[in-house]
Amino acid sequence: MHKLSRLLTLVALLVACGDASAPLSDAGTAVPDAAVVPDGGTEPDAGDRPDATSSDPFEVAAPILPGETPIMGVIDPVGDVDTYSFEGTPGQFIVINVDRVRMSDVDPVAELYDSSRTLVAAVDDVGPPELGDRDAEIIYRIVTPGQHFIRVYDWHTWSPDSPAPEGGPTYTYRLKVRLVDPANNELEAIDEERGDTLADALSVYSSTRSEPLIGGAFEHEGDIDAFRFDLTTNALLRADIMPAGIPGYGSTASTTRIVITSTMGVEAIASLPELDRAGVHVHAGTHYLLAEHTGGALGVNPFYVLKVDLRRLPNAATEPSAEDNDTLERPAPFPLRVGQPSQILGTLPEGDVDFFRLDEPQGAQHIYVWCGSRSWGSGVGGLAIELYDPQLNLLVRDTETTTGEASLNRLPIPLDGHILGIRRGPQQPDNPSVFYICELN
Numbered sequence: 001m002h003k004l005s006r007l008l009t010l011v012a013l014l015v016a017c018g019d020a021s022a023p024l025s026d027a028g029t030a031v032p033d034a035a036v037v038p039d040g041g042t043e044p045d046a047g048d049r050p051d052a053t054s055s056d057p058f059e060v061a062a063p064i065l066p067g068e069t070p071i072m073g074v075i076d077p078v079g080d081v082d083t084y085s086f087e088g089t090p091g092q093f094i095v096i097n098v099d100r101v102r103m104s105d106v107d108p109v110a111e112l113y114d115s116s117r118t119l120v121a122a123v124d125d126v127g128p129p130e131l132g133d134r135d136a137e138i139i140y141r142i143v144t145p146g147q148h149f150i151r152v153y154d155w156h157t158w159s160p161d162s163p164a165p166e167g168g169p170t171y172t173y174r175l176k177v178r179l180v181d182p183a184n185n186e187l188e189a190i191d192e193e194r195g196d197t198l199a200d201a202l203s204v205y206s207s208t209r210s211e212p213l214i215g216g217a218f219e220h221e222g223d224i225d226a227f228r229f230d231l232t233t234n235a236l237l238r239a240d241i242m243p244a245g246i247p248g249y250g251s252t253a254s255t256t257r258i259v260i261t262s263t264m265g266v267e268a269i270a271s272l273p274e275l276d277r278a279g280v281h282v283h284a285g286t287h288y289l290l291a292e293h294t295g296g297a298l299g300v301n302p303f304y305v306l307k308v309d310l311r312r313l314p315n316a317a318t319e320p321s322a323e324d325n326d327t328l329e330r331p332a333p334f335p336l337r338v339g340q341p342s343q344i345l346g347t348l349p350e351g352d353v354d355f356f357r358l359d360e361p362q363g364a365q366h367i368y369v370w371c372g373s374r375s376w377g378s379g380v381g382g383l384a385i386e387l388y389d390p391q392l393n394l395l396v397r398d399t400e401t402t403t404g405e406a407s408l409n410r411l412p413i414p415l416d417g418h419i420l421g422i423r424r425g426p427q428q429p430d431n432p433s434v435f436y437i438c439e440l441n
Contacts, residue, residue, distance in 0.1 A: 057081065057083045057151070058083065058085070058113070058117055058149055060083065061083040061084055061085035061149055062082075062083070062084050062085070063084070063085050063086070064084045064085070064086050064175075064177060065086065066086055066094065066177045066178050066179050067177075067178065070174045070175060070176040071084070071174070071175040071176075071177075072101070072172065072173075072174055072175075073152060073172070073173050073174075073175055074169065074171055074172045074173070075106055075152070075153070075154045075157070075166075075167040075168075075171035075172075075173070076167050076168050076169050076171060077167055077168070078157075078165050078166060078167040078168065079157050079165035079166075079167055080154075080157075080167045080171075081151055081152065081153050081157065082151070082152045083149060083150070083151050083152075084149065084150045084151075084152075084175065084177075085147050085148065085149050085150075086147070086148055086150070086177060087146070087147060087148070088114075088115065088142040088144070088145065088146065088147075088148040089142060089145060090142055090143055090144065090145055091141075091142065092141075092142045092179055092180075093139065093140070093141050093142070093179065093180040093215070094112075094138075094139070094140050094142060094148075094177065094178070094179060094180075095137075095138075095139050095176075095177070095178050095179075095180060096110055096112065096136075096137065096138040096139075096140070096150060096175075096176075096177050097135065097136070097137050097174075097175070097176045097177075098110045098135060098136040098137075098152055098173050098174070098175050099135045099173060099174045099176070100134060100135060100172075100173060100174075101172040101173060101174055103170070104170060104171060104172045104173065105166075105168070105170045105171050106154050106170075106171040106172060106173050107124075107134050107154055107155040107156070108134070108135060108136045108152060108153070108154065108155075108173050109122070109123070109124050109136055109152070109153040109154070109155050109158040109159075110122070110123055110136040110137070110138050110150060110151070110152060111150070111151040111152075111153070111158075112138050112140055112148065112149070112150055112250065113148060113149040113150075113151070114142075114143065114144045114148055115144045115145060115146030115147055115148060116144065117149065119246060120140065120246070120250045120301075121138045121140050121246060121248065121249055121250030122138075122246050122247045122248070123136050123137055123138050123247060123248065123249065124136060124155060124158075124159075124247065136152075138249055138250070139215075139242065139249055139305050140249060140250050141217065141301055141303040143300055143301050150175070150177065152173065152175060154166050154167055154171055180215075196223065196224040196225075196226070197224075197226070198226055198228075198261075198288050200226060201226035201227055201228040201288055202225075202226070202227050202228065203227075203228045203230065204227040204228060204229055204289070204308070213305075213306070213307060213308065214227055214239075214289070214291075214305075214306040214308060215303065215304065215305050215306070216291065216303065216304060217253075217301075217302055217303040217304070218253050218256075218293040218298055218302040218303075218304070220298075221293060221295070221296075221297075221298060222292075222293055222294075222295075223292075223293045224290055224291070224292045224293075225290070225291045225292075226288055226289070226290050227288065227289045227290075227291075228286060228287075228288055229282075229286070229287045229288070229289065229310070230285075230286050231282060231283075231284050231285060231286075231287065231312075232284055233284055233312050233313065234282070234283055234284060234312075234313045234345070235282055235310055235311060235312045235313055236280075236282075236309075236310070236311040236313065236376055236435075236437060237260060237280055237282050237287065237289070237308070237309075237310055237377075238280075238308070238309045238310075238311075238376055238377040239258050239260070239289055239306050239307070239308045239309075239377070240306065240307045240308075240309075241256055241258060241291075241304060241305070241306060242304070242305040242306070242307065244256070244304075249305060250301065251299075251301060251302060251303050251304055251305075252297075252298065252299025252300055252301045252302050253293055253298055253299060253302035253303070253304060254296065255293065255294045255295050255296045256291060256292065256293060256294065256304055257291075257292050257294050258289065258290065258291060258292075258306070259288075259289070259290040259292060260280050260282075260287065260288070260289055260290075261287070261288045261290065280377060280378070280433050280435065289306070289308070291304055291306060313343055313345065313437075325354050325355050325356065326352060326353055326354065326355070327353075327355065328355050328388065328392055328419065328421065329392075330355070331355035331356050331357040331419050331420075332354075332355070332356055332357065333356065333357050333359060334356035334357060334358050334359075334420060334438075334440070336358065336359065336360050336361060336366060336415075336440060337361075341439050341440065341441050342366065342439065342440045343437060343438065343439045343440075344356070344437070344438050345435060345436075345437050346422070346435070346436050346437075346438070347434045347435055347436070348373070348380050348383075348422065348423075348424040348434050348436055349434050350424070350427055350434075352424070353421065353422065353423050353424075354421070354422040355419055355420070355421050355422070356419065356420045356422075356438075357417070357418075357419055358415040358416070358417075358418045358419065358420060358440075359415075359416055359417070360414055360415050360416055365413060365414070366411065366415060366440040366441060367409065367410065367411050367413065367441070368407070368408070368409045368411065368440070368441045369385065369387075369407065369408050369409075369411065369420065369438060369439065369440045369441075370405040370406065370407040370408075370438070370439055371383060371385045371400070371405055371406050371407075371422060371436055371437065371438040371439075372400060372404075372405035372406070372436065372437055372438075373400060373424070373435065373436040373437075374400060374428065375400055375401075375404055375405050376405075376435075376436075376437060377431075377433065378431070378433040378434065378435050378436060379427050379428040379431030379432055379433045379434060380424050380425075380427065380428075380433070380434055380435075380436060381424070381425045381426050381427065381428050382399060382400070382424060382425020382426065383399065383400040383406055383422070383423070383424055383425070383436060384397060384398065384399045384400070384406060384422070384423045384424070384425075385397070385398055385406045385407075385408060385420065385421065385422055385423075385438070386420070386421035386422075386423070387408055387411065387418060387419070387420060387421075388418065388419040388420075388421060389412075389417075389418060390416075390417035390418060390419075392419070395412075395418075396408055420438070422436065422438065424436075
């Protein structure tokens with residue numbers, strides 16, 4: 001996997017303008033006849049324009065119309081670069097996805113050039129990096145009118161760190177280009193610049209979506225955009241800022257932080273200046289997500305994109321007090337359920353260790369467990385989970401990484417009498433959250 005600098009879960013996407021008064025255009029009609037299925041490399045794809053004679057890649061770009069029908073392409077021969085063009089209008093938001101076709105060898109990279117043929121965005125892997133997604137994605141707010149250009153590479157051709165270019169008949173990809181259309185519910189929230197206080201917050205929460213998408217733009221230095229979540233159950237709320245600059249999604253507002261705050265807005269539950277992820281376990285009630293410009297010039301295109309992961313936990317149990325389950329000899333019961341995942345929410349202050357006894361009810365059969373903290377936006381680093389047999393012998397152990405939760409599979413069946421241990425590493429700077437979540441399936 002080849003990563004860009006750190007910017008999330010994650011995903012079909014959004015973006016939005018800070019000026020809600022300017023409506024975004026509809027995605028349009030289907031892609032014209034330039035869309036072709038790759039044919040093993042014996043014929044050029046839509047991005048190659050065999051009829052063109054110019055050596056300028058922008059002059060030979062294949063015109064496309066943003067729409068819902070994807071274009072199939074292939075990076076062939078070795079070192080091939082495909083170029084496409086579309087007309088852009090200032091204020092529009094464009095979503096560009098370059099996905100690997102099944103069994104493809106390509107590691108796609110997308111570049112976007114504006115009407116002056118200036119590079120404005122470049123993305124290797126879909127952010128945030130924790131997703132481990134090799135597809136490429138750009139979400140961009142168009143600033144200049146006229147023809148814009150998309151260039152599609154394989155990473156080995158694009159990156160100066162690659163030993164040699166690659167390509168061939170198996171380097172197939174799918175290009176999808178569309179305009180953001182709020183009428184189609186692609187955007188969960190568009191910043192309307194109603195003010196910089198919690199009283200001005202725009203409601204975001206939707207009972208039909210677990211991954212609301214948020215976009216906006218900073219109107220002035222120090223601008224704060226507030227979004228409100230009205231939750232009816234306990235939940236884990238995590239938000240990621242997509243990377244600015246180049247490489248990145250092309251925003252010129254590079255100093256942005258996320259704050260998740262309580263109902264009254266008195267105390268920041270998670271505040272991550274200059275970082276890309278915030279997350280917290282929240283109870284039923286009203287909570288706020290803030291996107292804040294923290295300093296420096298805004299530049300010509302100070303937009304932002306937040307990917308939010310909201311996991312509702314109506315049946316999750318909570319951990320007993322730390323002194324009740326902090327030794328291997330005195331584990332607390334893990335409330336296992338029949339026929340559905342069993343979840344528990346806990347806290348791990350520094351120096352704390354938690355142990356849970358796994359007593360399965362009749363008819364239950366859990367074979368997989370995962371636990372997450374830092375990957376869910378908590379400040380707990382180095383989360384480790386352990387499984388002990390009834391004689392307190394350690395059987396297996398795993399540690400959370402930057403790409404995902406700690407997990408154990410192939411658990412012994414039955415689990416009766418086994419013990420799950422949860423340990424932690426150092427606390428992350430500037431993030432006071434100490435929650436974790438574990439789930440048995």
